[in-house]
Amino acid sequence: MLKECGSLVKEEKCVHSYPYDWRTKQPVVIRPSKQWFINTASLKDKAKSARGSLLTMLDRRTYWCISRQRSWGVPIPVFYHRETGEPLINKHTVTHIAQLFKEKGSDCWWELPVEDLLPNEVLKKRSSWAAVLEEESEGDSEEAESRLSWLPARLRKPLVPESDSRADVYVEGKDQIGGWFQSSLLTSVAVRNKAPYKALVVHGFAVTEKGDKMSKSLGNVVDPDKVINGGEDPSLPAYGADVLRWWVAESNVFSEVQIGPTALNSARDSINKLRNTLKFLLGNLQGFDPRVQAVDPKEMHYIDQYMLHLLREYSIKVTDAYTEFDAGRAIRVLQSFIARELSSFYFSIIKDRRSCQTVLEEILDGVTRSIAPILPHLAEEVYLHTPGHDEGETLFKSGWMKSSSVWRRPGLEEAVEGACAIRDSFLSSIAGKNAAQYDLNIAVEPGLLFELMESLQEHPSSTSSQLAELMMVARVNLCSVLPRDLPSDALLSSGTFLINLEGGVIREDSAYKIAAVPTSAARCPRCRRYTADSADCLCPRCQSAVSQAH
Template identity: 90%
Template sequence: MLLCRVSAVSQTLSRWGRRSHRGGGLLHRALSFSSSRCQAVSPGESSPQPAETGSPQGLYRDTVLLPRTDFPMKLTGQKLLNRELQIQQECGFADLYSWQRERKAKKEFCLHDGPPYANGDPHVGHALNKILKDIRNRFEMLRGRQVHYIPGWDCHGLPIELKALGELGTSGLGPLEIRQKAREFAEGAIARQKAAFQRWGVMADWDQCYYTYDGVYEAAQLKVFQEMHSKGFIYQDYKPVFWSPSTRTALAEAELEYNPEHVSRSIYTTFPLSTLPPGIASEGLESVSVLVWTTQPWTIPANQAVCYMPNAKYSVVKRADTSQLLLVASECSASVAALLETELESVGTFTGSQLEGGICKHPTIPDKEVPLLPANHVTMAKGTGLVHTAPAHGMDDYSVASQFKLSVECMVDEDGKFTELAGPELQNLTVMTEGTDKVITMLKECGSLVKEEKCVHSYPYDWRTKQPVVIRPSKQWFINTASLKDKAKEALQKVRVLPESARGSLLTMLDRRTYWCISRQRSWGVPIPVFYHRETGEPLINKHTVTHIAQLFKEKGSDCWWELPVEDLLPNEVLKKSKAGPVTDYVRGEDVLDIWFDSGASWAAVLEESDSRADVYVEGKDQIGGWFQSSLLTSVAVRNKAPYKALVVHGFAVTEKGDKMSKSLGNVVDPDKVINGGEDPSLPAYGADVLRWWVAESNVFSEVQIGPTALNSARDSINKLRNTLKFLLGNLQGFDPRVQAVDPKEMHYIDQYMLHLLREYSIKVTDAYTEFDAGRAIRVLQGFIARELSSFYFSIIKDRLYCDPEDSLGRRSCQTVLEEILDGVTRSIAPILPHLAEEVYLHAPGHGEGETLFKSGWIKSSSVWRRPGLEEAVEGACAIRDSFLSSIPGKNAAQYDLNIAVEPGLLFELMESLQEHPSSTSSQLAELMMVARVNLCSVLPRDLPSDALLSSGTFLINLEGGVIREDSAYKIAAVPTSAARCPRCRRYTADSADCLCPRCQSTVSQAH
């Protein structure tokens, strides 16, 4: 036998090379043939039933072993919902996480949960994120790893504070009253979100979560704060920050959203030169005015300088209509002329460096002079090439002020109104509205306004209130991210990022952030543990003070910052260690930490059990500038390493039209209604597994669409899968793999071959889950079911399964494989569909009462299933069958006798291994061909009937990487059979129509 020969040569083999004039592999072509040609029955259907009891077929109805199972093909409505909840209860979903934490495991898998915000009901964004994480966690748990996953919530911050207070501007409540209301609001949101996550089947110990308002968490956060402060990364400064007048607090970059449709009143205005630069003065020019452009007219009163680009060319131009002399960048003169609708004649050209020494008169403040200064941030993209500089209201402007020691006086208060420093005309006017009106009026009155126009541009808004922000200087606490940037980039290079394209965004965000304002002027948050000297205002903060406060927070929670007297917060022993004066000299600070610092320190509070580095963080793309970055910066500052080994960045959930979901538009998809159904008939009860399939099947690295089309498709896919699972379960009725399984070596070759394909399938699925690609796992699953199972194996084995004796080797061989397939497929879908997987496991044979799938491991494929020569034997036969089926288009293969002629050699020996006798109706080769009879010979008979259908082909056998290589030719002749159709098995193998075939005669007689 060839199998022995091949085995003797080597235990390994390379796959046979496929050759076809039509393209594609021979096996693929063989597997994708139309099963209708062979009268195949789809999974889940019964084989064709006899119509009449009195007919010959009806006599043998009870002798055919048809599939039997009480596993439902479809579950809908309340039955579906009840079944999922019943399975969660029966199969111990609530205890699964604790069980796997207690078992011994060689490796741990840590997925650190980014905290969702505790300010509202669960939404589909939560579903996308939590289910995506759960799919990976369940996969890792199944394959034997100990999963570390502690869900958490981000509980502090302004949105919660505002919602708790009910309306903006509520006054009269003290910090502790505000904090109590905010805590109650957050607790309610957490309870609703937690219940939803559990309903979705997310595996965790829901009694052991982390919350950023918990005292132990706050203490860990302060430890991070203290270490960063001691290393000089945290400092206090007076500098411009994004300020939200609508919420009266400083904001970080991550708390902004940019409105691309913001409309500003932009102006061109003049600053008369009172002292000409030497370069211009030597040309004899007089009464020259510098022309500047700004989209923020309200900042003109705060002007301290006009900046130019040192290397650019500048021109003094004369207006044709007024003869006014203006200084502008040479390359901007044409656009300025078009704007002013007049010609501009150049009367002198200079380099930017020649403008040094020039001094301008401030247009609205008498006797105030402002210098011309060089700056690298000046651009020629829009405007005049000369930039109005107000250090109090611009980041670049502030850099100029720092370099040239300019004043950074703030004329704008916390409500966004001018203070008395702006003068009586402007005091108390809101800068963005009536303040802007008044400044423009003042510029008109003094003759400085040259042009006003509307400018539509991108402008920062407070992401919570959707109101515009201003830039104003304020004394705040900052993290010097500029000094951390290079270390953070270096750490990021060692992190795997999925998709890789997100890495560029992470690096860009780091580059844009030179400092991070971490103080907020609110009550609901972690207090910054700082005390200020009553007279000097100097901060008192060091490792002794912070360590003491952290211990208090750990024991009592951060409410104690307001509850305890300063003497308890700053006891004598701490004052002595700090070399500070008496406690009466100090007052406690009133600022709280930015919530991005809260959540960014989560690695320190949650990951202590492992190496403090998670295997992966998985969040939406909005966290590129948020939690991913704040976690990286804090971890690099304290430990010189990233807190994660990998990052997975997913897209947002959007409508089926690709629109962002919005309550005001009424297009929000509620996950609770997805599961439980809604009042609208178009929203049936889909259950949790449909929601999970939607997540798994989606390309999560882009925007993820959800709606009736996507959900119906997911439901249909699951029902098709149930159909296949029902077929498998039905044919395993009465089979116990523990005592009736057949050793692979004794199996039919096609059965052994299916074990080989199952092993390949399990490898592909495992790889897909490992790559966070559940969508690929689904595609591999669907391909395996459609090609290898439904169109190929199930079609071939039904005769043996239904009509062979119940305990025969052939039938048990087949059942052994079906059980392996059922087990492998069920485990492979379990991370995505845990409810369905456990439901199948409850019906499946081979395990005891009370066992659950998730406690029994991953797919159990075996390398023993790969036998030398096995693939060649079955795939060679498939190639021959492909030729045969192509020769009888639209006809029933079962009505033919097939003559196969193969030249002596390897292919002939392979076919001989599938059929020992020259002619057979019951050989493995006949079963594969699904014909009445196969005649195997070296040459075709000469006396073939005239209606014989002839075809031929070749099959390349390639073993040992080419050591054994043979291109074998074959010829086939298909002849309509003369045999009659057996009334029991319906194969054309009987002597007459009213007589059973020999196989059925033997089977029926044995049964009786």
């Protein structure tokens, strides 16, 4: 047409990525139309207390387009002159329409004649105005309401005007940084002069194990219902709700999240390992009532007191992770605690005593509460079988994890960690052999480390001391120098341990030497330690325990 009338100045072909619909991948035709904008200049400075990408988008956005070409949604209450097209919108017309919406609902915009939609004072001055249906919503009417999610949709007033009345957190995908997060922020700042939320959690999108974005048009979406209940494809069995929840929590939701058989199988294996730990704890607490049988921390063995210290550190780390909405970190802290502090350390050395049962009950309580936000059904199931509370009580009305500090003797942490350092040297020297089949000679120079080891073993030689328990050996001989008459098959090693007391005021680098010798004692049929005189009789410790039980 331009060529025919001689008005074309220049014609040039160019490649442009924009005029294609992202969903159908088909070219689109762009047409000019009248749009309504909100000038955000007066809101921007107040809203810029937000951070990161949201702040960047706020800086770029000078105007906010609120009009959408849709056949549904919340209308923009604007009137146009029939002949000139001049728009009419002011506080009088908006207040009148707001009152109509409150009385009759927003459908009255389409149902009532124009003379009812305009205030009388306007009709007297302008008789030739008519309403047109111009839409605000990006999606449907609810989506438009979500911009005012900090207000109850039906009341049109703050939930609790006297209080802060801000949400603790808004959670959505990263595509809403310039969407719901920002529109909710701007409307709240405009009306209330404050943000609608205290914190934002922005997550990435779920992608396939190959990293492909899920799309309905491509048919590669993983249905959560099929993850829980199973699908026709054999590669997607019924994993259950716990596996789905664990997968979500374990993933780094702040980036793209992969889902598929590999990720779901890994989540299932992790839960099975967790269940085994919980079963072990429950089994060892059978018949124990912490309300009447718990041991005061002051009367506990050092190792049990030390375990309470580790449990407190664990509870602080888990609580911090949840406070920062990082469930993935909470799971990593949980798995590390179970693998290192419990399975590889405490579970392998504790014996039959009320002191350790008291600690096991504390551990079970802490672990159960720490998994409750992720695996609520499993946590409640465990709680129903946990001793120490009345039947019918629920975990979710009994509070969060206990993290109060316990009474500790001076040097407790250093004594146990020093013993663990010596044990690591000993285990390295026997190259994977059974530690229980050795007598261990520990020679420590006179000083702080020797005093700490003496706090774990009062007598020079013992098969049942706390030090022998920590070393997991048949007998420990504690001395200042190694014996000269060691057998030829003795395994020698040495090392140092840095003691740091009172915040670094007291520091001492102490040396130690160890000699591991195969024990001549027999295996006790009750405790299975090599501490008995013969294979058909109990060791002295078990004889004492059995006689006390009778």
